[in-house]
Structure formats: structure tokens, C-alpha cells
Amino acid sequence: MFRRAIIWLACLLAAVSTSAAEPLEIFIDADFSKSTASATSITLGVRTALDEVGHRIGGQDVILRSMDHRGNVKRSFRHMQDLQRNENALLMIGGMQSPSYLTHRDFINENRLLTLLPWSAAGPITRAAEGRENWIFRLSVDDTKSGRFLADAAVTDAGCESISLLLLDTGWGKANHGPLVAALDAQGIPPQSVNFFANSIGEAAAGTLAERLSRNPPECIIMLSNWQGGALLVNALHQHLPEVRLFSHWGIMGGAFSRLVPHEVRNAHGLSVLQTCGLRREQAGNQVLRAALSRALESETGNLADLPAPTGFVHGYDLTRVLIAAAEQAATTPGWSGTVQQKRMALKTALEQLHHPVEGILKTYSMPFAPYTAQTPDAHEALGLGDMCLARFNSAGQLVDMH
Numbered sequence: 001m002f003r004r005a006i007i008w009l010a011c012l013l014a015a016v017s018t019s020a021a022e023p024l025e026i027f028i029d030a031d032f033s034k035s036t037a038s039a040t041s042i043t044l045g046v047r048t049a050l051d052e053v054g055h056r057i058g059g060q061d062v063i064l065r066s067m068d069h070r071g072n073v074k075r076s077f078r079h080m081q082d083l084q085r086n087e088n089a090l091l092m093i094g095g096m097q098s099p100s101y102l103t104h105r106d107f108i109n110e111n112r113l114l115t116l117l118p119w120s121a122a123g124p125i126t127r128a129a130e131g132r133e134n135w136i137f138r139l140s141v142d143d144t145k146s147g148r149f150l151a152d153a154a155v156t157d158a159g160c161e162s163i164s165l166l167l168l169d170t171g172w173g174k175a176n177h178g179p180l181v182a183a184l185d186a187q188g189i190p191p192q193s194v195n196f197f198a199n200s201i202g203e204a205a206a207g208t209l210a211e212r213l214s215r216n217p218p219e220c221i222i223m224l225s226n227w228q229g230g231a232l233l234v235n236a237l238h239q240h241l242p243e244v245r246l247f248s249h250w251g252i253m254g255g256a257f258s259r260l261v262p263h264e265v266r267n268a269h270g271l272s273v274l275q276t277c278g279l280r281r282e283q284a285g286n287q288v289l290r291a292a293l294s295r296a297l298e299s300e301t302g303n304l305a306d307l308p309a310p311t312g313f314v315h316g317y318d319l320t321r322v323l324i325a326a327a328e329q330a331a332t333t334p335g336w337s338g339t340v341q342q343k344r345m346a347l348k349t350a351l352e353q354l355h356h357p358v359e360g361i362l363k364t365y366s367m368p369f370a371p372y373t374a375q376t377p378d379a380h381e382a383l384g385l386g387d388m389c390l391a392r393f394n395s396a397g398q399l400v401d402m403h
Contacts, residue, residue, distance in 0.1 A: 023061035024343075025088050029079045030095025032068040035227065035254035037308035038096035039066075042118055044307070045316025046093060048296040049324065057324050058331035058343075062090070069100065076100035077107070084111050087340050090347070091116060093319070096254045096312070098122035098172040101136065109135050114344045116323065118315035121146060121249070122175040126372075126380040134372035135344075137351055139319040139382035143172075146249065146274060147179035148186075149388045150222050153272065154247050155187040160220035162192045164213060166233060167224045168251070169196040176224055176249075192218045201229045203236070210236035217241050224249040231260035238265045246271045247390075253309045258397030266393045272402065277389040278304055278314035278361055279401035289361045292317050305398035318360035322368055322382065325358045326350035352379075362387055 028046065030039035047064060055062055069076035077100065083089045091114035094101055098120040101108070108115050109128050115136045117125065123144035128134035154160040165180055167173035173196060184191050193216070197209055210233065213221075221244055225233060230252035237244060246269040253273065258266070282289050282304045293302050296313070304310045326347055330336050335346030357366040368382035378384070391399040 022088055023063045024057070024090045024340075025063055025065050025086065026090055027065050027067050027079060027083055027092040028095070029067045029069055029076055029092050029100075031071045031097060031254070032066060033070040035071065035096050037227075037256075038119060038254040038312045039068075041307050041309040041312030042093070042095060042316040044296055045118070045292075045313040045318075046320045048292050048313075049317045049320035051295060053324055058327035058336055058347075065089075069095070071097060073100045073103050077104050080104060080107060080111075080113060083113050090114065090340060090343060091323075093118065093316070094120050096120065096251070096309075098125060098175070099170050101125045102171040102175070105136065106132070109133050112341065112344060112348075114348055116319055118319045119312055120172075122172045123179065124175055127374075127377050128372060130374050134380055135348060137369055137380045137382070139322065139368070140315050141250070141274065141276060141383065141388060142378070142381050143176050144179055144377075145385045146388065147176060147183040149385060150247050150249070150274060151180065151183035151187055153390055154220050154222060154245075155184070155189055158220065158245060158247075158270075160218075160245065161189065162218045163189060163220045163222060164193045164195065164218040165191050165222050165224075166195050166197065166209075168226060168229065169198055172251075173224050180222065192216065197225075197229060197233070199226065199229065201232060203232055206232040206236040207239070209233070210240040213237070214240040218244065220245045220247065222247045222249075223252075225251050227252045227255035227257040231257050234261050234269065234271070235265060238268065242268060245269055248273050250274050250311055253311065253399070258393055263393065263395045263397070270392075272390045272392055273399060275311055275389050275391045275399065276314065276362055276383060276387050277401075278310055279391055279399060280389055281361055283401055286361060288359055289314075292361065305394075305400060310399060314361050318362055318365070319382070321360050322351070322354070322358050322365055323347075325356065326354055329355055 032039045067079040094117040096119045109132050117138040121141045121143045126136050126138050329350040330346035333346045335342040351369050352371045357364050370379040372379040390402045394400050
């Protein structure tokens with residue numbers, strides 16, 4: 001019996017050791033099928049930051065799992081359910097689209113599913129309902145502020161005197177409607193028209209919308225679109241309003257927009273695209289970016305413009321650097337030795353109370369997040385208005401800083 005007990009104990013210890021050796025998993029919930037550029041750029045940024053630390057966070061190995069939601073909210077929700085059930089899955093990193101996180105924000109928060117967003121910009125995502133916990137953190141543009149930025153760019157910088165809005169008819173587009181109108185009203189130039197268009201808009205519908213706008217043509221248009229619809233709309237606008245100036249949110253950067261819209265069309269409309277200021281940091285000789293690109297592209301001469309969606313890389317990299325620092329801090333607490341749910345809680349606490357600054361591409365992050373309350377709506381936002389810039393396409397279809 002004693003021999004059997006020794007064998008049983010040895011097996012138990014081996015099982016515990018094997019379990020402890022299992023790597024933690026990070027889900028990347030993104031559209032790898034139709035918005036490949038954004039999904040792969042985010043993944044490259046995350047992977048590059050993890051590569052710098054040997055793919056270990058808080059003393060444990062970590063692996064990435066690419067979860068392709070194909071732009072489908074229901075499929076994204078299934079990934080959230082997988083995260084909820086998986087005892088090794090630490091957190092989810094989101095992709096470009098906002099609708100799935102808008103739709104399932106309460107599910108994420110009620111089930112304490114740690115979610116980090118390096119792209120999705122819709123304002124309400126990181127603002128939990130009154131009295132609810134908030135488990136969603138963002139290092140990206142926050143659309144409660146991007147409306148003001150785009151309005152300032154069009155009115156103050158470009159001198160537009162009449163502006164129409166072209167907004168994708170999704171939760172993202174609708175969430176931006178109010179802030180954009182308010183920002184233009186504050187400039188004393190209410191929108192000349194507001195036009196919503198379907199996510200699946202076709203060439204004929206794009207032409208009809210452009211023709212309708214041409215009957216009372218605005219001087220400028222602010223557009224929020226995905227890359228497919230954006231390409232159709234810009235080409236249609238070129239036919240019907242060849243002189244209108246265009247300001248676009250970054251949704252057009254998720255795919256092959258610059259291949260579908262010729263350079264002469266982009267140039268004719270002075271197409272300006274909202275970005276954060278990574279391109280400007282590169283121009284200024286940012287050494288963190290240079291080292292990250294060298295590692296990611298395995299080349300000393302690669303540039304940020306070589307990536308199809310540079311914002312995804314920059315944000316994915318910076319957010320993962322913040323995550324790594326938070327995990328090191330969380331690893332000093334008892335919760336990190338517990339279940340994955342306890343690890344998530346320890347990591348959330350560390351993200352909200354980061355002790356040491358983290359050097360990133362866009363800036364050095366000193367306390368980028370704080371505990372969330374309804375009275376502190378920006379607590380889970382790492383970036384602000386001052387981190388936004390505009391870029392334009394060059395003749396090769398690459399984004400370059402405007403200044």
C-alpha cells in the first residue's frame with residue numbers, strides 16, 4: 001500500500017507540474033479574412049513585443065491564438081465564450097471592428113473577460129454601464145475625441161465652410177454621429193447633410209449616394225467607412241464631386257483600399273486619413289520604433305509605411321509592452337499563482353495601478369490606465385486627443401505623415 005501511495009503521489013506531482021507548465025493563451029479576435037491588413041498588423045505588433053521578452057509574461061510562457069471572426073459579431077461572441085471556458089486563456093486582444101465589442105460589452109464585463117483593444121475606436125466600448133465593472137482597456141483612438149479632431153482638421157486647418165458626413169450604418173458609425181455633429185456645431189458649421197450607408201454597399205448604391213450629394217455639393221466630406229465601401233464611395237465621389245475634399249477615419253486602412261482607389265483620385269481630393277502619430281515619431285527618429293521594426297521586418301532599412309496598416313502594428317506593440325509590465329507587477333501578488341480567473345483579476349488591478357513607466361513607440365506610458373468609474377470615463381483610455389495626427393497616401397499607396 002505504501003508503494004502504491006508513493007506512485008500515486010508521484011503521478012499527482014507530475015500532473016501538477018505538467019499543468020503548471022502549460023502556457024497561457026492570448027486570443028487575437030480579428031477579421032483575418034476580409035480585413036487582413038489590420039489583423040495581421042496588430043498580430044505583428046503583439047508578436048514583436050512578446051518576442052523581445054522570449055514570449056514570457058509574469059514568468060510564464062504565452063502563446064498567441066489567432067481567432068478569425070471574419071467580420072461577424074456572432075463568431076466574435078463565440079470567441080468570447082471560448083475565452084470564458086478556457087482555463088489557460090488569459091485575455092483577448094481585439095481587432096479593427098467595433099460592433100462585436102459594442103454588442104457584447106456587458107457580457108465581457110459581467111464575466112470578467114479581460115479585453116485589450118489596439119484599434120476599435122467606438123467611444124462606448126470602454127464606458128461600462130453605471131454600477132458595472134469595466135474589463136475593457138483601449139490603446140487606440142477614442143471616438144469621443146476623434147470627432148473633435150476631424151472637425152478641427154476640416155474647419156480650422158483646411159478652412160472648409162460646408163461639410164457633409166458619410167457614416168457607415170453600424171454601431172460604430174452611429175456612435176460617431178453625435179460626437180461629430182456636436183464638434184461641427186461647436187465650430188459654428190453644422191453638417192450640411194448626414195448620410196448613412198450600408199456595410200455591404202455596392203457600386204450602384206455608392207454612385208446613387210454620390211449623385212445625391214452632388215445636387216447640393218459640400219466643400220468637404222468627413223467619412224467613416226470600412227475599406228471596401230470606402231473605396232467604392234471615393235471612386236463614386238470622384239465621378240460626381242471631383243473637387244470635394246475628403247477627411248477619413250482610419251477604417252479604410254483595414255484592407256486593399258489604396259489598390260482600389262488610384263493615386264490620382266486620392267490626390268485630387270486631398271484625402272487625409274486619421275491616424276495616431278506613429279508616422280511622425282518615425283520621422284523624428286524614434287529609436288523604440290526603429291528597434292521594433294528591425295525585429296519585426298528582420299531588416300535594418302524597413303519603414304512603418306511598408307506595413308499595410310501601420311497603426312495596428314504601433315498600437316499592438318505599445319499595448320503589449322504595457323501588458324508585459326502589468327504582468328510582471330501582477331506576478332508579485334498571490335492572485336498570479338491561482339486560477340486563470342484570479343490571474344485576470346491580478347492583471348486588471350496591475351493595469352489600473354501600473355507602478356513604473358513603460359516606453360513605447362507613441363510615448364512613454366506613465367499610469368496609462370486607472371480604476372474605472374462613471375465619473376472617470378477616460379480611465380481605460382491610454383491615448384488622447386494629443387496623440388492624433390493626419391496622414392496622406394503617397395503614389396505607392398503608403399501612408400505618410402502630412403507634416
